[in-house]
Amino acid sequence: MNQPSEIEQFNQLFAKYQNRFIHFAYSYVRDRTIAEDFVMESFMYYWEHKGTLAKDSNIPAYILVTIKNKALNYLHHIEIVDTACVRIKTHSQWELDTRISRLEACNPEELFSKEIKELVQKTLDRLPIQTRKIFIESRVNNKSHKEIAQMYALSTKTVEFHISKALKTLRVSLKDYLSVFLLFL
Numbered sequence: 560m561n562q563p564s565e566i567e568q569f570n571q572l573f574a575k576y577q578n579r580f581i582h583f584a585y586s587y588v589r590d591r592t593i594a595e596d597f598v599m600e601s602f603m604y605y606w607e608h609k610g611t612l613a614k615d616s617n618i619p620a621y622i623l624v625t626i627k628n629k630a631l632n633y634l635h636h637i638e639i640v641d642t643a644c645v646r647i648k649t650h651s652q653w654e655l656d657t658r659i660s661r662l663e664a665c666n667p668e669e670l671f672s673k674e675i676k677e678l679v680q681k682t683l684d685r686l687p688i689q690t691r692k693i694f695i696e697s698r699v700n701n702k703s704h705k706e707i708a709q710m711y712a713l714s715t716k717t718v719e720f721h722i723s724k725a726l727k728t729l730r731v732s733l734k735d736y737l738s739v740f741l742l743f744l
Contacts, residue, residue: 572619
């Protein structure tokens with residue numbers, strides 16, 4: 560009686576254990592395709608390394624250990640990916656929360672107010688001294704044109720000229736903010 564060839568023995572081994580090994584791998588990896596791949600790869604690994612095994616080796620156990628190691632490596636990889644995803648999600652959530660809280664805390668009126676005050680001050684600093692003083696007396700100290708004219712020994716028309724000049728300069732400096740003012744009104 561003829562002894563079965565190595566290929567026939569392999570085919571018999573494969574036919575006998577394939578479904579059991581797939582079921583074993585699937586019970587851990589929960590993906591049929593991956594389980595089938597691990598079983599096929601493990602049988603191929605056995606076939607490539609059969610010459611290095613002792614004659615009395617338990618071949619099904621050898622293949623099953625290979626499947627087990629592939630499944631463990633796969634699950635460790637999934638664990639690493641999941642941990643990284645959790646960290647990324649946590650970081651993304653923190654970043655989103657930070658942006659939300661910064662935006663909620665943002666008061667556009669204060670931002671514009673500070674910018675506008677700085678811009679007004681710079682513009683006033685560039686005005687001629689007399690024009691600046693007259694404008695401040697009128698708009699900050701609420702003095703009438705007549706009172707300012709008496710303070711500086713000027714005509715009311717001259718006071719009006721200086722105030723108009725200051726207002727025109729301020730309008731030019733603040734032209735980008737005029738549309739914003741309209742929104743807030």
